[in-house]
Amino acid sequence: GENVEQHPSTLSVQEGDSAVIKCTYSDSASNYFPWYKQELGKGPQLIIDIRSNVGEKKDQRIAVTLNKTAKHFSLHITETQPEDSAVYFCAATSYNYGQNFVFGPGTRLSVLP
């Protein structure tokens, strides 16, 4: 089955700097890769996703890149702000059984003012 690893487990950056979180997956059949942001006391919120037919996707200050050959994908946050502080989760699945997401263990991002 699929296994998703995520690094780093914690990340501290200065406000305005960039943050990068990386995930690796094991199942070459996976072709959908979402990222979630979880703020304290709340449920995960889908912030961006990427499908295997593209290598990069951007949405304002966040972007996701995918390297299918190496089986890794990354979340990039530019110009970080204190409200970006949260736990971020990556996940992987296949269109054929989309509901069976496998999540990474999470990265706690702290943006220091």
Place this chain on the structure above:
Amino acid sequence: EAQVTQNPRYLITVTGKKLTVTCSQNMNHEYMSWYRQDPGLGLRQIYYSMNVEVTDKGDVPEGYKVSRKEKRNFPLILESPSPNQTSLYFCASSSTGFWEYFGPGTRLLVL
């Protein structure tokens, strides 16, 4: 407002005392699911449902039951809770099976 609601948000119980955590969504989604979140393990799927009366096991279904009698509701039942079911539980819903909406979570402590 599109939302997934869960009740209760916090629950302390004792081993063996049956409990139900409710989940409701107002988006007319076919797909619903339950996840548990434990430190260092991310989110793991317990059960999911593809429509009314259609449910299937996720990765960690042992000790849990679900039912889907109405499209909007997907309760999680622990018939005989044990301390290893102490966790943070999330309900999710989606129109596609790709989980777009999560509830606020239910923190359960089993003594």
